[in-house]
Amino acid sequence: MRITGFASTPEPPYYAVIFTTQRTPGDHGYREMAERMKHLAAQQAGFLGIESVRDEAGFGITVSYWESLEAIAAWKAHAEHQAAQASGKKIWYAHFKLRVAKVERG
């Protein structure tokens, strides 16, 4: 029974970035990028954890957890992440929605 997919987050308050996506067909470098981004995100200041799941139809939800809005802004502005965001819009995602939320209970 896998429980490794769960993020070990501290007592609230902290922040969640809820990233809902529909993948386009084919890989086109997606898997490698996704692994790289998870690895890179985990190295950022203020990163608390990540939970991510995608079904066979390519629909996915990734929630990353952060100490502060500043940490989220810094990660958004990270050069390599910016390149991934651009490719995401152009190539990997048919549709996506990103929400930033403050975790109050959990």
Place this chain on the structure above:
Amino acid sequence: MRITGFASTPEPPYYAVIFTTQRTPGDHGYREMAERMKHLAAQQAGFLGIESVRDEAGFGITVSYWESLEAIAAWKAHAEHQAAQASGKKIWYAHFKLRVAKVERG
């Protein structure tokens, strides 16, 4: 390309309930209950939408969106939902984590 899995939420602020789960093996009435709960949730006052995905390993994230903490509390206290919560803890989920967050951007 499916985009029906996305919730059409209003301008923030609103609330998100992030429910991360690992299913136990076997169905044991889970699928029927899950459909029923989605149907029932959608009828509650203050419900805004739901996004849900589970992978082949049984790891899932469901995010439901609500107008207010009061709407979330009322749904949590709903009798049929309470029965489902009890069965979830006993039968359907090997592990779960529930977070309540206020969406500030999205």
